[in-house]
Amino acid sequence: MHQIPLRLVLGLAALLGSAVLSGAQSGPDPMRALRNEVQISAADPMVALRAPAATETEGPAPNPEFGNLPDAAGAEETYYQCTACHSTAIILQQRVTDARWDDLWTWMVEKQGMFDPEPAEKEVIMTYLKAHFSSER
Amino acid sequence: MSDLPDHAVAPIDTDQPPGNSRRAFLRGTSLSAFGALLGMTIPFERNLPAGIIPVALAQDTGTDLMSGKTGLTIMSDRPLNAETPAHLLDDDITPYERMFVRLNGLVPQSALDGNAEGWTLTVDGEVETPLSLTLEDLKAQFETVTKVLWVECGGNGRAFFQPGSSGNQWTMGGVGCPEWTGVRLADVLKAAGVKPSAVYTGHYGNDVHLSGDAEKQTISRGAPIEKALEEDAIIAWAMNGEPIPALHGFPLRLVVPGYPGSVSQKYLTRIWVRDQVHDGEKMTGYSYRLPAYPVAPGTEVPEEDMVIMTVMPVKSLITFPETGTEVPSGAATEVRGHAWCGKGDVAAVHVSTDFGATWQEAELLAPPNSFAWQRWRANVTLPQAGYYEVWARATDADGISQPPVSPGWNPRGYGNNLQHRIALVAT
Numbered sequence: 001m002h003q004i005p006l007r008l009v010l011g012l013a014a015l016l017g018s019a020v021l022s023g024a025q026s027g028p029d030p031m032r033a034l035r036n037e038v039q040i041s042a043a044d045p046m047v048a049l050r051a052p053a054a055t056e057t058e059g060p061a062p063n064p065e066f067g068n069l070p071d072a073a074g075a076e077e078t079y080y081q082c083t084a085c086h087s088t089a090i091i092l093q094q095r096v097t098d099a100r101w102d103d104l105w106t107w108m109v110e111k112q113g114m115f116d117p118e119p120a121e122k123e124v125i126m127t128y129l130k131a132h133f134s135s136e137r
Numbered sequence: 138m139s140d141l142p143d144h145a146v147a148p149i150d151t152d153q154p155p156g157n158s159r160r161a162f163l164r165g166t167s168l169s170a171f172g173a174l175l176g177m178t179i180p181f182e183r184n185l186p187a188g189i190i191p192v193a194l195a196q197d198t199g200t201d202l203m204s205g206k207t208g209l210t211i212m213s214d215r216p217l218n219a220e221t222p223a224h225l226l227d228d229d230i231t232p233y234e235r236m237f238v239r240l241n242g243l244v245p246q247s248a249l250d251g252n253a254e255g256w257t258l259t260v261d262g263e264v265e266t267p268l269s270l271t272l273e274d275l276k277a278q279f280e281t282v283t284k285v286l287w288v289e290c291g292g293n294g295r296a297f298f299q300p301g302s303s304g305n306q307w308t309m310g311g312v313g314c315p316e317w318t319g320v321r322l323a324d325v326l327k328a329a330g331v332k333p334s335a336v337y338t339g340h341y342g343n344d345v346h347l348s349g350d351a352e353k354q355t356i357s358r359g360a361p362i363e364k365a366l367e368e369d370a371i372i373a374w375a376m377n378g379e380p381i382p383a384l385h386g387f388p389l390r391l392v393v394p395g396y397p398g399s400v401s402q403k404y405l406t407r408i409w410v411r412d413q414v415h416d417g418e419k420m421t422g423y424s425y426r427l428p429a430y431p432v433a434p435g436t437e438v439p440e441e442d443m444v445i446m447t448v449m450p451v452k453s454l455i456t457f458p459e460t461g462t463e464v465p466s467g468a469a470t471e472v473r474g475h476a477w478c479g480k481g482d483v484a485a486v487h488v489s490t491d492f493g494a495t496w497q498e499a500e501l502l503a504p505p506n507s508f509a510w511q512r513w514r515a516n517v518t519l520p521q522a523g524y525y526e527v528w529a530r531a532t533d534a535d536g537i538s539q540p541p542v543s544p545g546w547n548p549r550g551y552g553n554n555l556q557h558r559i560a561l562v563a564t
Binding site: 043044045046049050051084085086087089090093094095096097099100103104107111112113114135136 | 211212213214215216218296297299300301302303304305306308309346347348350353418422423435437460461526542543548555557558559560
């Protein structure tokens with residue numbers, strides 16, 4: 001099976017994605033979503049219809065010490081903040097917009113009883129989540 | 138994700154779930170000893186709200202019970218969420234081992250122990266006579282009914298939305314159709330005497346909140362009183378002729394067909410008839426809500442413009458053969474699956490083997506009862522060797538069909554009823 005270089009496709013997807021979300025002059029184009037050919041599998045055509053999870057793309061290696069979160073600055077803080085309630089499995093599935101991450105944080109603090117850390121700590125965690133589990137980059 | 142052997146449970150490499158033995162050991166232990174118990178330090182122990190026992194020690198996630206399931210893909214271990222690959226959903230009545238698992242919190246101890254002693258269901262609020270019913274009362278005072286009813290997670294298909302939306306990334310397998318036994322919800326509500334002021338039901342269960350906070354509701358959703366008074370919804374104590382398993386709501390649950398699965402409260406303890414739209418946990422904000430108007434993918438929709446998701450859209454699955462199967466060219470090959478719709482019966486199913494260019498109508502059977510999924514089958518002949526896709530498209534009684542791509546994007550990724558496709562390789 002012919003493989004498009006992953007880095008090229010991801011770069012392109014990121015470029016196109018940010019254009020959609022920032023409302024750049026090209027405007028929204030629903031055909032863009034159909035170009036997401038990072039993981040074409042002859043065994044299951046549904047795979048082509050979904051964007052890959054962060055864990056399925058290039059990036060920092062998973063760190064088993066922190067529930068397989070990508071090994072980068074903020075992983076430790078994120079691990080201990082989040083796993084007070086849920087495992088990292090749900091984090092590893094996400095690829096959402098920055099605005100959704102902001103809303104999720106507020107929801108967890110206000111509705112789900114999550115500990116609200118110092119602003120600096122929150123910043124580290126949110127920066128980490130938005131960097132590694134994003135639909136925007 | 139979907140290429141697991143049939144007998145396997147997908148491995149996950151996150152933090153380890155607790156075993157039962159730890160809970161007993163915990164009793165009488167102070168908060169400061171948690172680190173020692175876990176065999177590791179808890180650097181952010183200060184994050185734990187006062188009096189809250191870390192979940193890793195406090196309550197079983199139910200993960201151990203997954204050994205009774207076969208071939209499911211675990212998406213999350215705490216809370217436990219697992220979906221069923223399409224080819225394992227071929228049974229007309231979904232057996233326990235193939236029934237998807239969707240938990241918002243942790244499995245309650247009563248369910249883990251299979252202990253229904255002293256269980257009561259309270260029916261109160263906007264009723265003439267509040268009721269407190271034991272399981273024996275329910276069985277003795279109301280007509281017992283057995284129905285085949287599908288249950289589908291409102292977020293089934295979320296994985297196909299772009300940009301993504303938060304939550305478990307269900308593909309196609311957050312659906313199942315077991316046989317349920319219980320009493321009609323409407324009969325119980327009528328026995329209590331629904332007042333004219335009744336607007337909505339509010340459902341409560343005893344599952345444990347992820348934070349371990351006993352004061353917090355894990356999930357409490359409901360239905361418009363008109364829906365609750367229809368004859369279809371049941372309060373069930375049995376699934377496939379057995380007491381409802383721990384992962385599916387032991388000892389009592391609602392099955393409110395046609396609506397998102399979250400309305401079908403598990404571990405049911407109370408039905409509060411409300412004089413307003415229920416505002417329990419996950420009724421408000423973005424949970425189980427859709428934008429009131431069409432939005433571009435990725436749009437931030439103000440909370441006040443989100444409306445409650447009710448009727449699930451028409452949908453179908455191809456359950457045979459498994460995607461990627463080799464079949465002979467030039468000969469008839471049977472493909473089959475199920476179709477269902479939140480409004481009731483499905484009117485037609487069509488299949489295409491040429492990427493949607495042409496469609497042929499499949500044979501569609503009537504359901505054994507309303508809101509059971511319907512068997513469809515078709516014979517397709519692939520003209521020459523090579524790669525084909527089978528696409529399936531169900532149409533409801535109003536002529537509304539499944540789209541070939543994801544329908545209207547929404548912030549939390551609900552209601553994605555895009556057509557299911559499988560690959561067939563003709564030889």
